[in-house]
Amino acid sequence: MTACRSVWIIEDDFRVANIHADYVHAIGGFRVTESFRTGQEAIKKLNLSSSLPAIILTDLYIPDVEGCSLVRHIRHHYPSIKIIVISAATERGLIKDVLDLGILDYLIKPFEQHRLQQAFKKYLNEQHLFQNSMNITQHDLDSLLYRESTTPEETLAKGIDLHTLQTVKSIFEKAQTQELTASQLSELIGSSRSTARRYLEYLVGEQFLHIKPIYGTIGRPERKYIHHAIYEQNE
Structure with missing residues (x-):
């Protein structure tokens, strides 16, 4: 309790x-x-x-x-x-x-x-x-500073749950060297691949994550997602 x-x-x-x-x-x-x-x-x-x-x-x-x-x-x-x-x-x-x-x-x-x-x-x-949150996005600040009268859920895009979003962010913050695909994330949070991708793409839009294309396979390159801070360090 x-x-x-x-x-x-x-x-x-x-x-x-x-x-x-x-x-x-x-x-x-x-x-x-x-x-x-x-x-x-x-x-x-x-x-x-x-x-x-x-x-x-x-x-x-x-x-x-x-x-x-x-x-x-x-x-x-x-x-x-x-x-x-x-x-x-x-x-x-x-x-x-x-x-x-x-x-x-x-x-x-x-x-x-x-x-x-x-x-x-x-x-x-x-x-x-x-x-x-170890790192704060602009969306986080806008939700706090300019939309105090609404709940956090009301400030998020459709299909984005606040609790799940924070869980995804924590996964990257606690293991910042980790690069994850949508499939790998879906196993960690117990969701479908499409749901995991939705959260990953949302955090890319918030500049919390970066996309890292992986080439070498037939067809479209696989997309891996990496924490923004680690991506900047490796550039």
Whole structure:
């Protein structure tokens, strides 16, 4: 069973904090483990904690917090923590300052539950991308940076499954000297030759793989596929 990722909430209204906690728990895979009414309480806990949260949800209107100072402090001292600001603040300058600090998302109160789900989905997509891919394609970045409101599957071409695609990429990344044909890949992933070729050609289009024609046999030359990084090294 996969452990839930820890989420902290900084919100001076306990009723609002409880609503946000319910939204988080409804997403699945996340658990609110701490809730604070002031910035100083949160900072003290961060200083003493041996286990940092994955995400912090914080308001900007906290009694002992001035503007985005709390967000700035967390980003500076705990850069691994992702921050989602949930605030009624709509001032253009303030929002720009907060966004410039590199927060994960900004939600303006009041907001719909699905909007928080989108923010967490963005977090999961980012984690999946950087934990499972040694090399990032332009398509990967475009899916993350410009299509946060869609699922990864919705950004892929027809007939391309995200899980299978990541499996194919991992095969080449873990054995980068390996050259594979569609037939060889089909045996590794348990698919038909045509399905394996579909994924190989897709990754060629993403510049993740290169085609290496093998001549010497009667008929059309056999196509082998090699990881882009290895192909460039051998050129």
